Amino acid sequence: MECEYIKSNGKKCIAQTIKGDKFCFAHSSKPIIIEKRNNAKSLGGKNGRKQMLTPSKTIISLKNPNDTLTLLEQTINDVRQNKLAVNQANCIGYLCNIMSKIFEQQQVETRLAVLERVVLLERKKVNR
Numbered sequence: 001m002e003c004e005y006i007k008s009n010g011k012k013c014i015a016q017t018i019k020g021d022k023f024c025f026a027h028s029s030k031p032i033i034i035e036k037r038n039n040a041k042s043l044g045g046k047n048g049r050k051q052m053l054t055p056s057k058t059i060i061s062l063k064n065p066n067d068t069l070t071l072l073e074q075t076i077n078d079v080r081q082n083k084l085a086v087n088q089a090n091c092i093g094y095l096c097n098i099m100s101k102i103f104e105q106q107q108v109e110t111r112l113a114v115l116e117r118v119v120l121l122e123r124k125k126v127n128r
């Protein structure tokens, strides 16, 4: 059955009624439902506040792949323990991905520099 509530815009509410009531969960005037509704709103508010990560006083250093790995590990644990909002975890994951690409590039450049030095030395030997 559909809720009989008429909204302020004159349209009828189309939500399903709750058992033993002619109104839906949002429009019921039964005290027990009102209490449940208020509790749900309060929980919703708490979930909303969880969107922000408690500001950390420590500044973490991410100078190498291991530091990034530690941050990822911590982030995964925070999400699993419901301490961190998924969108924040996604942001950290995204930034860690960028960092890991930078580390990869630095590693390639270091190896390339070594190879270039070796090639240069070999050329000098040949030209002697």
Ligand SMILES: [Zn+2]
Residues within 6 Å of the ligand: 003, 004, 005, 013, 014, 015, 023, 024, 025, 026, 027
């Ligand atoms: Zn309704």
